[in-house]
Amino acid sequence: MIDKKKIIDRFISYIKIDTQSDPESKTTPSTEKQWDLARKLAEELAEMGMEEVSIDENAYVMASLPANVSHQVPVIGFISHFDTSPDFNATNINPQIIEDYDGKDIVLNKEHDIVLSSEYFDDLKQYKGQTLITTDGTSLLSADDKAGITEIMTAMQYLLEHPEIPHGKIRVGFTPDEEIGRGAHKFDVKKFGAEWAYTMDGSQIGELEFENFNAAKAVISVRGKGVHPGYAKDKMINSQYIAVDFINSLPRLETPEHTEDRQGFFHLSDMKGAVEETILEYIIRDHDLNQFEARKQMMQDLASEICSQYNSDCIAVEITDQYFNMREKIEPVMHIVNLAEKAMEAVNVKPLLKPIRGGTDGAQLSYMGLPCPNIFAGGHNFHGKYEYVPVESMQKATEVIVKLAELTSEEFKENDL
Numbered sequence: 001m002i003d004k005k006k007i008i009d010r011f012i013s014y015i016k017i018d019t020q021s022d023p024e025s026k027t028t029p030s031t032e033k034q035w036d037l038a039r040k041l042a043e044e045l046a047e048m049g050m051e052e053v054s055i056d057e058n059a060y061v062m063a064s065l066p067a068n069v070s071h072q073v074p075v076i077g078f079i080s081h082f083d084t085s086p087d088f089n090a091t092n093i094n095p096q097i098i099e100d101y102d103g104k105d106i107v108l109n110k111e112h113d114i115v116l117s118s119e120y121f122d123d124l125k126q127y128k129g130q131t132l133i134t135t136d137g138t139s140l141l142s143a144d145d146k147a148g149i150t151e152i153m154t155a156m157q158y159l160l161e162h163p164e165i166p167h168g169k170i171r172v173g174f175t176p177d178e179e180i181g182r183g184a185h186k187f188d189v190k191k192f193g194a195e196w197a198y199t200m201d202g203s204q205i206g207e208l209e210f211e212n213f214n215a216a217k218a219v220i221s222v223r224g225k226g227v228h229p230g231y232a233k234d235k236m237i238n239s240q241y242i243a244v245d246f247i248n249s250l251p252r253l254e255t256p257e258h259t260e261d262r263q264g265f266f267h268l269s270d271m272k273g274a275v276e277e278t279i280l281e282y283i284i285r286d287h288d289l290n291q292f293e294a295r296k297q298m299m300q301d302l303a304s305e306i307c308s309q310y311n312s313d314c315i316a317v318e319i320t321d322q323y324f325n326m327r328e329k330i331e332p333v334m335h336i337v338n339l340a341e342k343a344m345e346a347v348n349v350k351p352l353l354k355p356i357r358g359g360t361d362g363a364q365l366s367y368m369g370l371p372c373p374n375i376f377a378g379g380h381n382f383h384g385k386y387e388y389v390p391v392e393s394m395q396k397a398t399e400v401i402v403k404l405a406e407l408t409s410e411e412f413k414e415n416d417l
Contacts, residue, residue: 002398004131004391007154011133011394012095014040014082014146020090021083021180028058028186029083029176035059037082041149041174048157050172058186061174065156065167073168073412077197078155078401079361079372080148081178085140085383094136103128108385109137116386123204123380124388131391141387143379147394148200149174151377155401167405168412171197175361181322184364194370196336198404199362202376205393206349209374210337211327212356212363213264213285214292218299220246220280221316222273236275242306242314243271243278249302262287262355264295287325287355323359326366326373333371339411340375343403349396352376375400 017037022030029035038059045063046053052064061082067073084090098106103125106116114137118124124132135141152172159165171194175183178201202209224239250266259265264286271280284299286292296319303315330337341351356363362372378393 002154002158002395004395007150007391007394007398008097008131008133010154011143011146011150011389014149015093015095015142018091018093019082019084019142020086021177022086023180028182030180030182031083034083034176038174038176041082041153044153045156045172049160050156056188059176060187062192063156063172065159065170065172067167067169068163069166069168069409069413071413073409074195075169075171075193076404076408077171077173077192077194077370078152079173079175079197079199079365080145080152080201080377081175081183081361082146082149083176083179083183084142084146085144085179087140087383088385089139090142091139093139093142095141096134096136098132098134101127101130101132106132106134108135112137114385116388121381121386127390127392132388133391134388135385137385140382140384141379141389143377143387143389144382145178145201145377147379147389147397148377151200151394151397151401154398155405158398158402159405165402165406166409166413168409170405173197178361181359183361184368187361187365187368189365189368189370192370196333196371197362197365198340199360199365199372199374200377200397200401201360201362202356202374203378203380203382204352205376205378205390205396206344206352207374207376208337208340208344208351208353209356210330210353211287211325212323212359213287214289214324215322215359216284216292216296217320217322218282218284218296219318220282220299220303221318222246222278222280223314223316224275224277226275237310237312237314238275239278239314240273240275242310243273243280245306246280246302246315249306250298260357264288264291266295266299284319285357289325323363324367326363326371329366330371330373336371337373339404339407340373340400343400343407346403346407347396347399349400
């Protein structure tokens with residue numbers, strides 16, 4: 001059994017280090033403070049006895065657990081990111097530990113009347129009787145993805161302390177800047193040297209994911225003409241009104257708040273406007289590649305239509321692909337997903353196969369030649385003050401890693417016979 005107190009202590013030691021990434025930065029990592037945790041992880045890996053410990057010029061951390069069996073076993077890997085989302089305050093995280101959770105509302109911050117409601121966040125009810133770690137309402141928790149890091153580190157230490165558990169060579173990797181879409185950009189797949197890997201970056205216990213959104217970012221620049229409002233008749237063109245036309249012409253119910261499962265969407269993530277110019281920023285998401293391409297074309301066609309109405313080039317659309325659905329790369333090697341299912345069942349976790357309504361480093365890594373399904377890390381309500389993680393879920397995720405190492409060794413020993 002994985003020690004509960006060690007999990008809690010390790011997790012809290014990581015979340016106390018501010019590692020928030022910055023989408024406006026051009027460096028890797030995007031913030032200097034990410035180095036603090038990267039260096040700590042490298043030091044801890046070396047201290048616990050891991051081999052080939054390295055930290056490169058971009059703060060990517062890697063290490064190896066040598067095989068303890070004589071037969072040939074594919075090298076597998078486990079990966080998590082150490083940066084924290086820029087969406088909410090991540091400084092001075094002050095976690096609260098709720099022992100033997102009673103299934104009711106949790107007051108995160110009495111002074112500001114911030115409550116983690118078990119009615120609104122009904123996933124809470126499945127963790128009655130367990131130990132929860134929550135925020136104090138003033139920050140996020142950064143279980144995304146320091147829970148994953150905790151689980152990988154704890155599993156490696158457990159395997160080192162229990163050499164009777166057979167396993168092949170295991171590689172671990174920790175990355176910066178996943179939250180801003182760059183986590184895999186400078187990941188050295190060749191150096192990592194695994195045949196396949198798993199990101200420990202999912203949410204609730206049991207999640208196992210091998211498909212995700214195709215993703216793109218769209219920047220819509222709307223140009224107008226500024227004229228003194230007192231003399232604007234037939235002269236002024238207000239870019240903000242044109243932008244509103246563009247927004248309202250997209251399918252109103254194809255937005256994040258109206259979609260689920262494999263349904264795609266357009267999400268207006270930011271807008272800044274004045275008479276002369278308005279900038280809209282969208283993200284485009286769809287699991288189906290054809291529908292994804294159709295969404296991008298819809299934006300281009302809509303811009304052309306509005307431009308023709310104004311008889312001018314008043315809208316420019318710039319679309320940049322971000323990542324693609326890893327299902328295409330995982331399906332040819334589905335045994336790696338089947339192994340993860342078997343590992344979960346072996347430690348009494350019910351596998352929940354579901355599509356990711358987002359992306360992980362694993363999506364990009366899969367297209368870089370490292371097939372990489374995603375396994376639960378246990379947290380809920382990421383990127384905000386209502387984030388929490390059940391400690392028992394982190395324990396089970398750690399057990400899944402250990403069991404995956406063992407099952408991979410057993411499967412390939414059988415295949416050799």
